Amino acid sequence: MTTSPGDPHAAVGAYVLHALPSAEEAAFEKHLAGCEACRREVDELRRAAARLATAESIDAPPELRQRTLERIRTVRQEHAPRPPRPHRRVMSMALAASLAAAAALGGLALWQHSEADDARARAVQAEQQARGNGTAFADLLTAPDATLHAGKLSDGATAAVVVSQSQNRAAFTARDLPALTGNRVYELWYAAEAGGLRPAGLLPGSGRDSARLLEGPLGDAVAVGITVEPAGGSAQPTSDPLGIISIGT
Amino acid sequence: MRSADGDHEAFAGVYDALVGPVMGLACRILRNTALAEEVTQDVMIEVWRTADRYRPERGTARTWVLTLAHRRAVDRVRNVQASAERDRRAALLSAGRPVDEVAEAVEGRDERRRVYRCLGRLGSMHRVPLVLAFYEGFTYVEVAQALSTPPGTVKSRMRAGLRLLRACLEDG
Ligand SMILES: [Zn+2]
Numbered sequence: 001m002t003t004s005p006g007d008p009h010a011a012v013g014a015y016v017l018h019a020l021p022s023a024e025e026a027a028f029e030k031h032l033a034g035c036e037a038c039r040r041e042v043d044e045l046r047r048a049a050a051r052l053a054t055a056e057s058i059d060a061p062p063e064l065r066q067r068t069l070e071r072i073r074t075v076r077q078e079h080a081p082r083p084p085r086p087h088r089r090v091m092s093m094a095l096a097a098s099l100a101a102a103a104a105l106g107g108l109a110l111w112q113h114s115e116a117d118d119a120r121a122r123a124v125q126a127e128q129q130a131r132g133n134g135t136a137f138a139d140l141l142t143a144p145d146a147t148l149h150a151g152k153l154s155d156g157a158t159a160a161v162v163v164s165q166s167q168n169r170a171a172f173t174a175r176d177l178p179a180l181t182g183n184r185v186y187e188l189w190y191a192a193e194a195g196g197l198r199p200a201g202l203l204p205g206s207g208r209d210s211a212r213l214l215e216g217p218l219g220d221a222v223a224v225g226i227t228v229e230p231a232g233g234s235a236q237p238t239s240d241p242l243g244i245i246s247i248g249t
Numbered sequence: 250m251r252s253a254d255g256d257h258e259a260f261a262g263v264y265d266a267l268v269g270p271v272m273g274l275a276c277r278i279l280r281n282t283a284l285a286e287e288v289t290q291d292v293m294i295e296v297w298r299t300a301d302r303y304r305p306e307r308g309t310a311r312t313w314v315l316t317l318a319h320r321r322a323v324d325r326v327r328n329v330q331a332s333a334e335r336d337r338r339a340a341l342l343s344a345g346r347p348v349d350e351v352a353e354a355v356e357g358r359d360e361r362r363r364v365y366r367c368l369g370r371l372g373s374m375h376r377v378p379l380v381l382a383f384y385e386g387f388t389y390v391e392v393a394q395a396l397s398t399p400p401g402t403v404k405s406r407m408r409a410g411l412r413l414l415r416a417c418l419e420d421g
Binding site (some may be wrong): 010011013016017018019020021044045046048049050051052053054055056057058059060061064065067068069071072075077078079087093131148150151160181192195 | 293
C-alpha cells in the first residue's frame with residue numbers, strides 16, 4: 001500500500017481535501033478519533049480549504065432559494081443523541097449564532113463580493129466595533145449555549161439577538177438599519193415579563209450594520225426592544241419601539 | 250418570533266450567507282450549472298437536516314457548511330465522470346493548466362485575489378496537487394498517477410501545501 005504505517009498523521013492534508021480513497025479515509029477517521037493533534041490540524045486546515053471555496057463564490061439564482069426554502073418545510077431535522085435541553089430551539093442555534101458572529105465581525109460583508117470596496121470599509125468598522133466591545137462579544141457569540149432570535153424591524157431592517165444563559169449576557173446585531181436624521185441614536189432595551197424596561201446600550205444613528213454586546217446582565221429579560229432616542233439615550237423609551245424580539249425560553 | 254417559522258427564518262439566513270460560495274464551488278468542480286444547482290440544494294437541505302451536528306468548538310459554521318459542500322461536489326463529480334475521461338483530464342491538467350488558471354485570476358474580487366495570490370506563492374510542487382484535489386476532485390492516488398510522482402510524496406505535499414496556504418491566508 002501507499003500508506004507508510006509509521007506515519008499515520010501524514011494523511012491529514014489529503015483527508016481535508018477529500019482526496020483519500022474510501023478505505024484509507026475510513027482508516028484515517030479511526031486514527032483521528034484517538035489523535036488530538038490530527039483533530040486540531042484537521043480543523044485548522046479545513047479553515048484554509050474553506051477559503052479556497054470562498055474564492056469561487058458566485059450569485060445563485062433566486063429560484064433556487066425559493067425551491068430550497070420550500071423543500072426544507074417537508075424535511076425533518078435530525079437530533080443528535082444527547083441529554084434533552086428544553087431551552088434548545090430546533091434549528092441549531094449554535095450554527096445560526098456563528099453566522100451572526102461572522103456577520104457582526106464583517107465576514108458576511110466580505111463575502112458579498114459585488115460590493116467589495118464598500119464591504120471592506122464596513123468590515124473594518126465592524127471589527128473595530130467588535131474590538132471595542134472586547135473579547136466578551138466573540139465569547140458570547142460562540143458560546144455553546146448561544147441561541148439566536150431573529151426578526152424584522154418595522155423599518156425593514158433585519159435584527160437578531162444572541163443570548164447566552166450561561167454567560168448571562170446578550171448581543172444585538174442588525175443589518176440595514178436606516179440612518180437617523182438629527183441628533184438621534186438607536187437605544188436598546190431589556191424587557192422583563194412584568195413589563196419593566198432597562199436600558200441596554202446605544203447604537204449610532206449612522207445605521208447600516210451594527211452589532212454590540214448589550215449592557216448589563218440578561219437577568220429576567222424576556223425580550224429586547226429597540227427605539228429611536230435623542231443623543232445620549234433616555235432612561236425610559238420616548239418613542240414606539242421599531243421592534244421587539246422575544247428571547248423568552 | 251418564537252413560532253416554528255423562526256427556525257425557517259434562521260435557516261434562510263444561513264442559506265443567504267453561504268449559498269454563493271457553495272454554488273460557486275459546485276460550479277467550479279462540476280462545470281455544469283444544472284448539476285451545481287442540484288448539489289447546492291442537496292447541501293443546503295443536509296445543512297438543515299443535520300444542523301444539530303454542527304460543533305462550534307470545531308470551527309465556524311461557514312467552514313462546516315463549505316466542508317460539507319466540497320464533500321458532496323467531489324462525490325458527485327466522481328460519479329458523473331467516466332474514469333477514462335478523468336485520466337485524460339488529469340493528464341491535461343497536470344500539463345500546467347491549474348498554473349495558468351492561477352495566473353489568469355489576477356482580476357476579480359478581493360477574496361478571490363487574496364486566495365489566488367497565496368496559491369500562486371505556493372510554487373507548483375505544492376500548488377498542483379492541492380488544486381487537482383480540491384477543484385477537480387482527484388484522489389491523491391490519481392494525482393500521483395497524473396504527475397508520475399510517488400503517492401506518499403503527493404500525500405505529504407498536500408499537507409504541506411495546505412499548511413503553507415493557511416499561513417499565507419492568515420497573514421492577511
Ligand atoms: Zn494523528
